[in-house]
Amino acid sequence: STVTDYLAQQIRAALASYPGAPDDFDAAALDPEFQTPNNPEHGDLASNVALKLAKPLRSNPRQIAQHLADALNESADPKRIAAVEVAGPGFLNFRFATAYLYDGVAEILAQGDAYGRAERTGKTAIVEYVSANPTGPLTVGHGRNAVLGDTIANLLDWTGYDVTREYYFNDAGRQMRVLAQSVMARYEALVHPDVQTKTLEGGLVVPESFPEDGYQGDYIQTIAESVRAEHGDDALDRDDAEAFFKAAAVSAIFATIEQTMQRLGIPVGEGGMQYFNEHSLYENGAVWDTVDRLREKGLVYDKDGAVWFATGKLGKVVTNDQGVTEPKDEVLVKSSGEPTYRLPDIPYHLTKLDRGFDKVVDVFGADHIATYPDVVSGVKALGGDVDKIDVLIYQFVTLIRDGQEVKMSTRKATYVTLDELMDEVDEVVREKSEIELTSSAGPDVVRFFFLMLSPNTHLNFDLNQATEASRKNPVFKIQYAHARISSILRKAKEEGLGYEVETVDWTFLGHPSEITLAKLIPSLPSEIASAAEHMAPHHLIEYLRDVASALSAFYRDCRILGEPDEVAQPRLALADATRLVLRNGLTILGISAPERM
């Protein structure tokens, strides 16, 4: 970026005196665009500035480009810019001085583990993710949310934000009562083995008291057993039995969820994930206060026994059969008195803004698409600065087993948990590995799988493919590149080969594979910045794959061990810098960087 700033300034200077320029042309206001060309013949950096200026300057683009090339070849610092050329319809191609290329590499080595980490900006961000209600273990369906949210939190951290991670949940309401009753029924069967039973559709035998749409998972049985072990056989006789069982279930389930998050690399406990209970917004009156405040602004009215939010007044429209657009209002509180999901989310987001966060990120599944714009307009109507809110909507995950879609339901216990998924991947990879694994492959593969595609893309998680093909999973290719370099570094150390960051002499490097690598690895910081800005972790993955691939070419073409020191040292330094880029990139993704594989 400093190079582009420098070149931009050079270009502005050169255009200040362009012959025949119209009077209203202001070269000082120019902000030229730069890009890295795909084709290496097009130099190290290119600009389309001459093409863009053809019209305002009323001149031929090639002629403008030539003027700029001549001027810059004259004035630009030869320590940085070796040559400026005109190509094609009027592109400017810049070639960097060789020594300048390796400045970026030296910078990586100087910063080490911190390379890619921006200065603290003093700004704060809150990322809300996972947010699964405590009715059962985390499933494959929750995985994409958890991994995307965590990685975005990491990206924001690395771009200089102080990041708070928050888990928003609701442990009140009907589904939680059903959960409690499910545990109670299983407990009843334990303490009264002769209780009257019934057989559910799936074949599960439960007491008559088991609710119609009760939760059938094994974990319910486990919770019932542990309640019995801790509290004996009389728990059903308590006055507060339902609340008691609910609390037991919630705490047991949250313990499981935390274990899974931890295994996935999501920080829990002090400084990690913090929790926000939706119910607190009812207790402190924030929910009904929201309705009142919106009503004062004339944005809430009653109709058909329900409370309506006049989103139509805030710009929401639908197109009817005749192709005419008309305003559309939404229900905030149903005629049953139960709020819709959009209501509590409004005060929740207001609290996030009130807590002073500069950036508020929500990671939502596609089911929120319909409601979140209403939440945002509610927040805005109540004076919240909605520009601070960024919503990442990701498409859902379909689980495929043996070519068949697995329909998942937490109630019917037809789900695959994230733990099961990680176990399965772990096991198969271990089987197929010739060498014993030092780290756990399950979390690495699962995280990678959830991150490798654009969040906008529907994800088919094929269990057979994810496990059977796991040796070919691209995550291993990136990790393998890291392990290879680590191996070279180990051997170099044994042989007494090393380098001093300050005194590396790069002039012996010039092989195309060295140059490609040296040009690629210093863009880690800008890749991180771009991935963070677009909330697109897959951009970082694509980049790391490119780095791994460039490393392969370098590994093939440029030996280190056994070469004369003046060549071996700068090559070792280049390899070490590549290792740091891979490692720091993987760290952001929450994927391990193994030293052996």
Added chain:
RNA sequence: GGUCCGGUAGCUUAGCUGGAUAAAGCGUCGGCCUUCUAAGCCGAAUAUCGUAGGUUCGAGUCCUACCCGGACUGCCA
């Protein structure tokens, strides 16, 4: 009905502010282990970028219309 996402090689996808020859993995075919890890590398074949218009010096990328697939939604949350 409405909202949103997708439609790029046989399959799964990438393509970030429009740029110079559309990229990767899997699959197929062929080649490479006496030298730093073959979980690797090299080469070959495979693409009317859903369709039709438009904007532009330039469109996979922007605009409009339409077609196909998917998700969500319709005070049942």
